Amino acid sequence: MTGGRSLGFSRDLDGGLLAAVVLLSAAGVLSVYSATQVDQPALAGLWQRQLLWVALGLLAMALGAALPFRYWEAFAWPLYLAALGLLVLVLFLPAHQRTHRWIDLGFFQAQPSELAKLATIFLLASVSDKWRKARSFVLRYGLPIVLTAAPMALVLIEPDLGTSLSFPVILLAVLFWRGTPLRDIFFLLSPLLSMVAVFSMPSFLVFVAVLFGAFLLFRVRFAAALPLFLLNIAIGSLSPWLWHGLKEYQQKRILIFLNPGIDPRGSGWHVLQSKIAIGSGGLAGKGFLQGTQKKLSFLPAQHTDFIFSTIGEELGLWGVLLLLLLYGWLLYRGIQIARQTRNRFASLAATGIVTVIGFNVVLNIGMTLGVMPVTGIPLPFVSYGGSAVITMLAMAGIVLGIGLRRYEY
Amino acid sequence: MAQEIGSRERTLALMAICGAALSLLLVRSAQLQVFDSSKYGMLSRQNRLRRIDLAAPRGLVLTADSVIIAESRPGFNLVLFATADWAAPVSRAASLLALDSAAMFAAVTGQRRQFPRDPVVLVRDLPPPLLARIEEHLDDLPGLRIETASLRRACFGPVGSHLLGFTGRIAVNQYDSLRDYGYGLDDFLGKGSLEQQYENILRGSDGYELYEVDARGRERGAPQALEPVEPVPGSTLRLSIDWGLQLAAESLFAVGQKGAAVAIEPSTGRILALVSRPNFDPNQFATGIRAADWNRLANDPDFPMWDRAVRSAYPPGSTFKVVTAAAALEESLITADGRMPRACGGSLRIGNRVFKCWDKGGHGSLDLHGAMVHSCDVYFYQLGLALTVERMARWSRRMGLGDRTRVDLPIESPGLVPDSSWYRRRTGPGSWRGGVAANMAIGQGELMVTPLQLASLYGAIGNDGQRWKPHLLVSAETAEGAVFRKELKIYDRLPLSPATIAALKRALADVVNQPGGTGGAARVAGVAVAGKTGTAQNPHGEDHSWFACFAPADRPSIAVAVLVENAGHGSAVAAPIAGSIVRTYLGRRQPRSPGQATLAAE
Structure with a gap:
């Protein structure tokens, strides 16, 4: 058995995933190096620190891979409660830039929301598998929703809208992967659709039509369809009321979040600058270290959230293609591990992690390309930042570890 | 139970979603970097913005x-x-x-x-x-x-x-x-x-x-x-401000005099002048006020930044007697020519306290008209006792006191109309109700009104009970001259019968114009001014001097309230200022036709 494990270690280690992660991290260090070649003393030497974060992250990855996934399952509840505790704690710590997102550890600023994402993945993977066949609706869906909503709400009031969006995505991924019928997923999502659709008459009519279509498609009995219909309408009609309960500037913030173009002084300016940087890169790019946009430091976060702009400017469409292929390969390997893993908890956890990574990639790159809202979500493995790099590498390590033990039950 | 999704389908679906999302990003990137590349390239070359x-x-x-x-x-x-x-x-x-x-x-x-x-x-x-x-x-x-x-x-x-x-x-x-x-x-x-x-x-x-x-x-x-x-x-x-009137009204206050003056057009609610003294120079703030200037303004014991016309409430003194009289007439406690049981001998004993009339010599036996004209306190003490605090408070509120006029200014004091529950909260049960009612009847004590409220009330009486909401904005125009916001004209009615209003108007006209009336100092040649003096006792110093009026008495085109802090009798200080304001305004209006004259001049 022991001999078999050492043999199995080399055979079951997912080299493709490992390679993708290492290459992305290396690309990250190089990009941070390039993005900080500007006349801002505060940015000098950050690439060396990024190197340090990656080194620490690789250690975390090794640790994540070494620990058997049973530990994660066994510690899912304590980890989750600890994460909630930290999320509450952070609200009482002094604000950085008017938000309560970071715990300052002196040498390092930790984001409890990163830990909360991982803890929520483990807990949802654990409980939703146990309650998968539960007859009670509450156990099957209600409790997972509540367990997702709690950290989401705490992150939302930090406020960190972007990160909070990860939580429902985790829930959706885990529910989907555990085999939830499409019908149930649809009716879990439909109240949200209703809340959005209710703002205009045509979209609301389309929504009602889709709802009736779903009743027919899924052959929902009338006795079940009527309350479902009324519930959807009721929840939908809440949203204009909630909307008008907001202060005008809060409404405006949400509108700017959805469409940065209406705020030319703030995030609209950043998106314009980012699009100029990427677009001017063209097919081949301006060459590594040769970006002119980044040198003028028009982007406030060109080494963190907007690092993709620098990559697009200097390496062009080919560089973008390469980066996206690396991410695609990483996601592909991750999904393969989840598929092959026999333990249901481990498989669900791997799915949750892979989904979060993919979601962050899409949200971040979409933001720099001007097709997604402006959020403070970093580009996984690439953006500068200790908390994010270490968490991401640790997550990748956990997936690798699950891959190593994919034949265990 | 609906069909669960099989493992193979799940894998394919998840991969398809990831693949589609990444492809969309690639397409968008290509759109920027290939199709719009020249546009962004040019912007970037110029983009040392x-x-x-x-x-x-x-x-x-x-x-x-x-x-x-x-x-x-x-x-x-x-x-x-x-x-x-x-x-x-x-x-x-x-x-x-x-x-x-x-x-x-x-x-x-x-x-x-x-x-x-x-x-x-x-x-x-x-x-x-x-x-x-x-x-x-x-x-x-x-x-x-x-x-x-x-x-x-x-x-x-x-x-x-x-x-x-x-x-x-x-x-x-x-x-x-x-x-x-x-x-x-x-x-x-x-x-x-x-x-x-x-x-x-x-x-x-x-x-x-x-x-x-x-x-x-x-x-x-x-x-x-x-x-x-x-x-x-x-x-x-x-x-709506008449700047000539505003300038004149400001100049009527002596340097160092604290107070306020409000002039309103009763038939529209337009505010013609709004004065609060002392004042300050807004230009000090134009580029950010210097610390020394700010300290001087903020620490000035006369509070020059405070708008006394709408933010300060004072006891109304005898100007309040119109409310007491109206309440008594409406409640049928008195008739216009009935007399009070006790004649004025210069004071009235209530319980074991003596309440003085302002005139030590006494006014003798008076009817309502005489009591108003001579501002006899003893008559009104008795009226207050008959009315009670509760009924006076109710009628004060009905006549718009104790509530903001909703003038178009950001901050306005509602004044204060204390009722019996207010007194109970404040002094506990067993307070001496009789004295409170007597004092309230002549506008002393805890009752407070703003100069704006008083001008609006007197304007409404002059306007036969129709009270227009006081306002400053007549229109808002774009820089090109297109009017996009019009004057807001709304009115309500004082809940008084025509007979009551007529009696009040007659009495107020005689306060000014009858020989021996207390408001003689506000007389204007050729015009019947109708008004009332007030002298508000003030625990912090000299009495506040009030005068509220409207003119011409039958169909007024102006209503004025003047308050001068710590200046003594209303008849001596506030009345002549109010008279001058009326005189200036009617004089300015003379050459033009009434009504829209000022707007037609554009």
């Missing part, structure tokens, strides 16, 4: 007689744009201007700590010689720029300061919520009175222009690809 805000001038404030009382003038600010390497140019600019560079450094680092990328205004409103000196050396000052700003000017300085308000720099804690409305960190906004009330009308929307700068931060002109966004100037406010 610096955004220069183009300040929109704030709207004009015009009075009914077309006098501009507030306008905007251009000012020149020295602004720091560079986020790095700024120390050398800033210290060079400081030495050019002979200013303290340490203070400038502190200002820059102070603002940058919170708002690292917003430009920093180093010097505001540069005077011409300094402006010339800076412009000469601008090439050696990379990262610095002269920006034009729109600065507010109150054309008459302190006159009408409480009417107009002032503009001030946004407070840092306000900025967080205001930035979403397009305010910049360094913008000014209306604070107090009309500047605040109509901020959204007066404020335009700033434009901006994008300039190309070289590596050292020097400007090289605007790139062709991006059009400047022109500023939209603020709109014009047209007020």
